[in-house]
Amino acid sequence: MTATYALIVAAGRGTRxxxxxxxxxxxxxxSSVLRHAVAAFAGHPRVAGVQVVIRREDRGEFDxxxxxxxVLPPVPGGAERQDSARxxxxxxxxxxxxxxxxxxxxxxFPDIALIDRVIEGLExxxxxxxxLPLGDTVKRVADGxxxxxxxxxxxxxxxxxxxxxxxxxxxAHRAAAGHVLTDDAAVAEAAGIRPxxxxxxxxxxxxTTAADLAAAERLIAARLGDVRVGxxxxxxxxxxGDHVMICGVKVPHEAGLVGHSDADVGLHAITDxxxxxxxxxxxxxxxxxxxxxxxxxxxxxxxxxxxxxxxQRGGIIAAVDLTIIGExxxxxxxxxxxxxxxxxxxxxxxxxxxxxxxxTEKLGFTGRGEGLAAQAVATVRLPL
Numbered sequence: 001m002t003a004t005y006a007l008i009v010a011a012g013r014g015t016r017x018x019x020x021x022x023x024x025x026x027x028x029x030x031s032s033v034l035r036h037a038v039a040a041f042a043g044h045p046r047v048a049g050v051q052v053v054i055r056r057e058d059r060g061e062f063d064x065x066x067x068x069x070x071v072l073p074p075v076p077g078g079a080e081r082q083d084s085a086r087x088x089x090x091x092x093x094x095x096x097x098x099x100x101x102x103x104x105x106x107x108x109f110p111d112i113a114l115i116d117r118v119i120e121g122l123e124x125x126x127x128x129x130x131x132l133p134l135g136d137t138v139k140r141v142a143d144g145x146x147x148x149x150x151x152x153x154x155x156x157x158x159x160x161x162x163x164x165x166x167x168x169x170x171x172a173h174r175a176a177a178g179h180v181l182t183d184d185a186a187v188a189e190a191a192g193i194r195p196x197x198x199x200x201x202x203x204x205x206x207x208t209t210a211a212d213l214a215a216a217e218r219l220i221a222a223r224l225g226d227v228r229v230g231x232x233x234x235x236x237x238x239x240x241g242d243h244v245m246i247c248g249v250k251v252p253h254e255a256g257l258v259g260h261s262d263a264d265v266g267l268h269a270i271t272d273x274x275x276x277x278x279x280x281x282x283x284x285x286x287x288x289x290x291x292x293x294x295x296x297x298x299x300x301x302x303x304x305x306x307x308x309x310x311x312q313r314g315g316i317i318a319a320v321d322l323t324i325i326g327e328x329x330x331x332x333x334x335x336x337x338x339x340x341x342x343x344x345x346x347x348x349x350x351x352x353x354x355x356x357x358x359x360t361e362k363l364g365f366t367g368r369g370e371g372l373a374a375q376a377v378a379t380v381r382l383p384l
Contacts, residue, residue, distance in 0.1 A: 002098045004098070005051060007101070007102045011077025012105075013055070023213075025061045027351075029224075033216070040110045052066070052072075053076070053088040072095075085173060093170065114204060118162070127195035158185060172187050173187055220316070229378070236258060249338050249341055273377055274378045277378050300341075321354040
């Protein structure tokens with residue numbers, strides 16, 4: 001099979017939004033704009049690997065956004081988009097791909113069919129790009145006044161991913177270094193290549209302004225109209241130890257929690273809630289306590305597995321709400337780290353994760369200090 005890699009260009013600043021956070025890292029549908037874009041390629045069966053080009057100073061945001069996705073280490077971009085694409089291609093050369101799909105990190109919705117059309121176009125040409133014909137009448141304007149009406153019959157709106165024979169586009173980018181061209185198809189054109197046009201997608205919008213981001217949120221809501229809610233509950237008793245694991249955070253304590261894995265009561269409850277939302281049973285069905293593979297295992301892998309089941313159905317986890325029940329240890333000093341940990345595991349914005357704590361007023365096994373309990377609710381959106 002011909003090796004096809006994806007190159008996601010995400011080194012821009014997106015200054016039209018303002019604020020400190022580049023647009024590709026803005027929250028969208030429980031995740032980020034960039035994660036949606038990358039996940040489309042990382043989960044595509046015909047894409048062998050995904051390389052992302054970022055601003056060096058955005059590495060922390062990138063790592064949080066990509067947590068749990070199988071992508072290559074990112075490479076730093078350049079001053080212009082064309083520089084970033086060339087640097088990404090140079091990094092991909094080590095993997096010797098035969099084809100490359102170059103995509104804008106600010107386009108969150110390249111669906112499977114669109115990616116397939118570009119790949120199939122490369123069966124016939126050295127370059128293939130998705131595009132849509134212009135539907136509106138086009139005017140040429142100067143000084144706020146219409147100068148003429150432009151014939152739109154041969155005008156198309158170019159999208160990404162744009163597909164190329166790898167060696168051909170790498171050579172074209174090297175030859176065009178120092179010039180400023182608007183997309184990779186223009187780089188190919190400058191090298192004498194005439195890209196094939198395949199059908200684009202109306203949903204494959206580019207997030208450039210706040211209005212675009214709002215449109216993307218509406219599109220997610222329309223696509224994922226099946227809203228599910230699942231609940232989870234877990235209990236672990238105290239035993240020997242000097243800390244407990246809660247939501248992937250090591251919390252000092254005079255005792256540990258007893259369990260076959262790391263006994264993370266918070267992640268276990270959330271895992272069951274996510275599994276319940278998609279009717280996938282409970283944590284014990286997927287990770288039996290009798291299986292020695294899970295003895296002492298970190299519980300983040302259980303939650304990632306549950307999240308993967310949601311993503312395999314084309315859905316997203318919209319929010320999780322967790323309550324830790326027990327007298328001690330105190331949760332409040334560690335709550336922010338717990339929220340960040342769960343958000344990173346699930347690829348969610350932190351404001352979509354809630355971690356709370358309560359006691360049972362000295363009543364019951366938690367009141368007597370015999371163990372901890374946790375209760376979780378997860379909201380999941382699936383395609384109708």
